[in-house]
Amino acid sequence: MTAYEPLTPLTLPHRLGGLDAVASRVGGDPASWSVEEVGDGNLNLVFIVRGAAGSVIVKQALPYVRLVGDSWPLPLNRSFFEFHALSRHARHDPGRVPDIFHFDEGQALIVMRHLTPHVIFRKSVVNGKVHPKLGRDMGLFLARTLFGGSALALDGTAMRKDLALFAENTALSDITENLVFSDPYFPAKLNRHTPGLEPFIAPLRADRALRIAAQEMKHAFVSKTETLVHGDLHSGSIMVTAEDTQVIDPEFAMYGPFGFDVGMLLANILLAFFAQAGHETRDGERDAYRAWLLETFHDIWTVFAAEFRLLWRTARTGILYEASVLENAADTDGSDAACARVLAGIWRDATGFIGVEMHRRILGLAHVEDLEAISDPARRIPCEARALALGRIAAVERMSLSPSDITDLARSILQRPPA
Numbered sequence: 329m330t331a332y333e334p335l336t337p338l339t340l341p342h343r344l345g346g347l348d349a350v351a352s353r354v355g356g357d358p359a360s361w362s363v364e365e366v367g368d369g370n371l372n373l374v375f376i377v378r379g380a381a382g383s384v385i386v387k388q389a390l391p392y393v394r395l396v397g398d399s400w401p402l403p404l405n406r407s408f409f410e411f412h413a414l415s416r417h418a419r420h421d422p423g424r425v426p427d428i429f430h431f432d433e434g435q436a437l438i439v440m441r442h443l444t445p446h447v448i449f450r451k452s453v454v455n456g457k458v459h460p461k462l463g464r465d466m467g468l469f470l471a472r473t474l475f476g477g478s479a480l481a482l483d484g485t486a487m488r489k490d491l492a493l494f495a496e497n498t499a500l501s502d503i504t505e506n507l508v509f510s511d512p513y514f515p516a517k518l519n520r521h522t523p524g525l526e527p528f529i530a531p532l533r534a535d536r537a538l539r540i541a542a543q544e545m546k547h548a549f550v551s552k553t554e555t556l557v558h559g560d561l562h563s564g565s566i567m568v569t570a571e572d573t574q575v576i577d578p579e580f581a582m583y584g585p586f587g588f589d590v591g592m593l594l595a596n597i598l599l600a601f602f603a604q605a606g607h608e609t610r611d612g613e614r615d616a617y618r619a620w621l622l623e624t625f626h627d628i629w630t631v632f633a634a635e636f637r638l639l640w641r642t643a644r645t646g647i648l649y650e651a652s653v654l655e656n657a658a659d660t661d662g663s664d665a666a667c668a669r670v671l672a673g674i675w676r677d678a679t680g681f682i683g684v685e686m687h688r689r690i691l692g693l694a695h696v697e698d699l700e701a702i703s704d705p706a707r708r709i710p711c712e713a714r715a716l717a718l719g720r721i722a723a724v725e726r727m728s729l730s731p732s733d734i735t736d737l738a739r740s741i742l743q744r745p746p747a
């Protein structure tokens with residue numbers, strides 16, 4: 329086995345030129361391939377390889393966190409977990425993730441379909457572009473992958489084998505545990521924030537109810553090994569065209585709460601909502617876009633819940649909520665009632681995760697372009713302060729808020745001065 333070595337645009341044609349998975353799709357002489365490194369995420373190398381016949385993506389893990397540098401080592405095995413999560417996602421929701429053409433565990437690289445003309449959803453959000461199908465596509469993806477990875481669909485052996493496999497993804501789970509649930513709530517070394525935001529940060533960090541809520545969400549993240557979660561489902565992990573939605577980058581995959589992916593994605597829709605004011609050239613210019621974002625928030629949840637109910641009725645082949653105890657009992661409504669209780673619990677967790685994700689994208693290490701692209705701090709600060717305010721309410725009051733409560737709050741927080 330060849331020792332791991334990061335690829336470069338210069339070495340890639342020679343190193344992968346003999347690989348049929350690449351050569352047959354790219355075509356021509358490898359020496360004539362055009363190779364561009366386009367990785368703009370926090371962790372990995374991503375190459376587009378183009379040739380006479382077509383193009384592929386080569387994604388390779390680096391042995392450290394790209395965003396920070398080699399002072400923060402990170403195991404290469406995240407590529408293994410990404411490969412296995414992508415394979416499961418493709419099975420549960422066919423066509424919603426890029427096809428994998430080749431996986432090399434030793435080189436920590438995955439060759440996959442080049443999604444083109446797709447763009448990262450977050451870029452679309454900054455540009456105010458509507459994607460009418462996104463809410464439905466993502467609601468279905470969430471329901472199908474989360475249901476399919478759980479003991480609602482799997483028998484005990486299959487579920488525990490996967491739980492054990494993904495339990496090895498410790499380094500990436502550790503990143504989430506620190507960056508999402510703890511660092512934002514104290515002056516951690518890696519934190520950063522927009523200068524001038526301090527008057528809004530101090531009261532948050534002094535807020536006992538919030539600090540407890542954040543730790544309760546961390547408790548849920550660590551201990552509720554309910555299903556295989558994508559683990560990093562934000563607007564940068566979705567690629568879109570007007571017609572298509574693709575979900576990428578599940579290297580943070582692990583067994584966690586049903587509500588985690590749901591909450592992370594919804595938080596990113598709300599961050600986009602509050603960021604819009606910073607992208608307007610005149611007041612109200614993005615009103616219609618804001619309305620679409622909140623509509624998408626509702627679509628994601630509504631479609632998720634409907635599909636989850638459908639799968640509950642038609643694909644509940646696992647060890648939980650057995651038909652012998654529910655449908656086959658004299659009390660035939662019991663199954664629907666049980667499903668409603670499970671969904672209510674997922675929503676409560678999702679609401680808590682919305683809160684912490686909104687906070688960490690403003691107070692922690694990893695920020696979002698929606699807000700970072702607002703170059704004038706005087707315009708960015710009110711956007712961030714309003715997002716922090718909604719995040720606090722979501723985390724602390726998660727037991728009593730409905731989806732409409734959240735979007736009503738978003739609208740009303742937008743109308744009043746940031747506090």
Ligand code: SR1
Nearest residue numbers: 370393503504507560694
């Ligand atoms: C050190 S990694 C920072 C963030 O980037 C990833 O995309 C995850 O969101 C992680 O929290």
Ligand code: MG
Nearest residue numbers: 369560565577
């Ligand atoms: Mg990523």
